[in-house]
Amino acid sequence: MNRSVLVASIATAFAVIYNFLHLQGASLGLLLFLFALSPFVMGWLVITVLKDKSVKVRELEEGEEWGYTDREK
Numbered sequence: 001m002n003r004s005v006l007v008a009s010i011a012t013a014f015a016v017i018y019n020f021l022h023l024q025g026a027s028l029g030l031l032l033f034l035f036a037l038s039p040f041v042m043g044w045l046v047i048t049v050l051k052d053k054s055v056k057v058r059e060l061e062e063g064e065e066w067g068y069t070d071r072e073k
Contacts, residue, residue, distance in 0.1 A: 004052045011045040014038070 018034045060066070 002052070002054055004049050004054070007045050007048040011041050014041050 014034075015038075018031070018038070021034070022031055
């Protein structure tokens with residue numbers, strides 16, 4: 001499994017667990033702890049996805065400011 005997919009799955013599971021615990025009436029201390037932890041989980045997700053080199057991306061040509069790699073010029 002790709003590392004980005006694994007981290008995205010963990011972050012999604014974290015969000016689902018937090019919401020489930022909130023709906024079940026978990027203690028405020030636990031919810032605040034998970035809420036305080038959530039920016040670090042999301043930061044980990046963002047950094048992992050941005051550093052992922054598993055997909056080949058074409059370099060922009062001279063004069064191109066942006067481009068879509070899934071479409072022909």
